[in-house]
Amino acid sequence: MASPAIFILEVSYYPVKPSISVSREDYLKAILEAASEGHTVISATLAHWLAVSPPAVSMALRRLRRDGYVEVKADGVVRLTPKGHEAAYRTALRHHLIERMLSEVFGMPWYEVHDEAERIEHAVSPAFEALLSRKLGVKGSCPHGNAVLPESPETRKRRGVRPLADAPAGAAYTVTSLYERDPGLLRFLHRTGIEPGGTVRVLQRNYDQTLGIETPAGRFTVGPAAAEKVQVRRAPADRRRRGR
Ligand SMILES: [Zn+2]
Numbered sequence: 001m002a003s004p005a006i007f008i009l010e011v012s013y014y015p016v017k018p019s020i021s022v023s024r025e026d027y028l029k030a031i032l033e034a035a036s037e038g039h040t041v042i043s044a045t046l047a048h049w050l051a052v053s054p055p056a057v058s059m060a061l062r063r064l065r066r067d068g069y070v071e072v073k074a075d076g077v078v079r080l081t082p083k084g085h086e087a088a089y090r091t092a093l094r095h096h097l098i099e100r101m102l103s104e105v106f107g108m109p110w111y112e113v114h115d116e117a118e119r120i121e122h123a124v125s126p127a128f129e130a131l132l133s134r135k136l137g138v139k140g141s142c143p144h145g146n147a148v149l150p151e152s153p154e155t156r157k158r159r160g161v162r163p164l165a166d167a168p169a170g171a172a173y174t175v176t177s178l179y180e181r182d183p184g185l186l187r188f189l190h191r192t193g194i195e196p197g198g199t200v201r202v203l204q205r206n207y208d209q210t211l212g213i214e215t216p217a218g219r220f221t222v223g224p225a226a227a228e229k230v231q232v233r234r235a236p237a238d239r240r241r242r243g244r
Pocket residue numbers: 099114142143144145146180
């Protein structure tokens with residue numbers, strides 16, 4: 001009598017599986033990255049970050065909780081367990097190393113490496129990860145100027161780094177890092193000549209929150225959605241000229 005019940009449970013479980021195209025590692029990495037950027041991670045944060053539906057997130061979180069990777073308390077905040085943190089960090093580290101391999105070894109442009117790394121990171125064996133670590137080191141920054149884990153706005157501020165959206169006009173800035181999870185944004189920034197390590201001069205700040213900027217590629221108008229995702233610090237030459 002027990003076997004039909006088990007059978008029903010099995011068929012009702014498997015059909016939902018293929019609807020989640022985002023892997024467990026993707027969820028864990030998104031939770032870790034969002035938290036280290038200073039976000040409070042709730043279900044909606046993940047739906048937004050991973051561009052998946054809220055029901056898909058609920059289902060994934062149930063599974064991650066069942067398998068001991070996350071805790072979700074009554075306040076709805078998603079936290080990684082030590083096991084979840086370890087798995088998330090390893091995925092973030094593999095992503096970082098692969099981006100650097102594609103850029104430093106193969107010369108792939110910085111605005112293309114993120115998507116490629118998203119695909120490859122799940123297939124890397126521990127042995128290959130160790131080889132990459134040895135060759136590239138884990139300290140450096142990726143082609144977008146980011147460390148293995150992103151920084152919070154407070155940490156950036158302490159280093160004199162702020163979003164381009166907040167940069168006063170009439171000064172030149174060095175681009176320190178870019179938000180790398182949006183391929184459309186990266187292509188847009190590339191077209192406007194904004195790139196990691198490059199220089200941007202803010203010519204004017206407009207009433208509609210757009211910025212008039214000048215880069216080696218020319219003069220452009222950039223809206224706040226993009227300008228908030230570019231981190232800059234005052235260009236050294238600019239600081240010298242102003243006697244600071
Ligand atoms: Zn990167």
